Amino acid sequence: MNYYMSLSINLSAASLPVICGAFRYRLLEKSLRVLYWLTVFSLITECFAFMAALRYHNNLAVYNTSAIIETVFIAMFFNYSIEGFRRAYIGFYIGLVSVVVGLLDFIFLEPIDGYGSHYFLYETLLIITCGIILFAQLIRSPGHLRVQYNPHFWIVVTLIVFYLSNFFAMSCYESWTKILGTRKSNIDDAILLFSALVNCLLASVFAFYPQMKKSYERS
Numbered sequence: 001m002n003y004y005m006s007l008s009i010n011l012s013a014a015s016l017p018v019i020c021g022a023f024r025y026r027l028l029e030k031s032l033r034v035l036y037w038l039t040v041f042s043l044i045t046e047c048f049a050f051m052a053a054l055r056y057h058n059n060l061a062v063y064n065t066s067a068i069i070e071t072v073f074i075a076m077f078f079n080y081s082i083e084g085f086r087r088a089y090i091g092f093y094i095g096l097v098s099v100v101v102g103l104l105d106f107i108f109l110e111p112i113d114g115y116g117s118h119y120f121l122y123e124t125l126l127i128i129t130c131g132i133i134l135f136a137q138l139i140r141s142p143g144h145l146r147v148q149y150n151p152h153f154w155i156v157v158t159l160i161v162f163y164l165s166n167f168f169a170m171s172c173y174e175s176w177t178k179i180l181g182t183r184k185s186n187i188d189d190a191i192l193l194f195s196a197l198v199n200c201l202l203a204s205v206f207a208f209y210p211q212m213k214k215s216y217e218r219s
Contacts, residue, residue, distance in 0.1 A: 006192055007050060013196035014043045016203035024206050031080035032209065035155060038073035039202060041066070061113045068102035071095070071123050074159070078130040081152050082137055085130075094126070115170060124163040131156040149215040151205050158205075162198045166191070 021028070021036035028036060045066040049059040072095040079091020105119045106112045134156050138147050147153050169191055205212070 006189070009196055010192060011043070011046055011050075013199040014039070014046050016199050017206055018043050020203040020206040024209050027210055028206070029080075031077050032151060032155075032206075034073060034076045034080060035202070036206070038070060038077070039199075041069060041073065045070075058113050060115060064106060064112050064114075064119070067119060067123060068099055071098040071102070071126065074123075074127060075130075077155075078134065082130070082134050084133075094130075098123075098126070117171065120163075120167055120170070124167045127159050127163050131160045146215065149212050151209055151212050154201065154205055158198055158201045162195075165194060 017036070017039040021032075021039060025033065025036060045062060048066075049062045052059040052062045075091045075095035075098060077091075078094070079085045079089070082090075085091050101122055102119050105122075109118055134152060138150060138153060141147075
């Protein structure tokens, strides 16, 4: 897959949840509105990453900087999704701590233009932990037998699978490239297509939000 085809797929997929979310925005609850703005920010990040790649031949500084801001968005999503977090403003504290951790990591531990493995591990563990807490809340809720209709369920599943897969892929990237040699582009294509699939899933949650909410509330 050539670079411009990859770019077209990436930007098109990143645009899908932004478009679907814009049509449903007034119907979305607060947590999903935060998630919507996360998708908008992600699309903007991809545009800046493209420009950085063209000019500097390295866009990792863009992705590392945006990762800190994305973690704040995700913390706020969980803040408005988990009752205990909302009452104690825990998401705000997580967001603040995440900014401090990110700044300390990229100032003292890792270069801003390199793969931020420490911060990405922190981000992944944070999402898994908050996701488990949200799952526990969903299981204890009156509609636990119809949890598959709850938008939060699919969002958390998507986030956990995406961050775990990405962390695993990027951690093993160097080893895989040595094994595959000239065919290392296959790894890049697989990561790209998986990212596109995640964006399609988020777009589906926005698009079918009214129907999912209605089905869940019937329980």
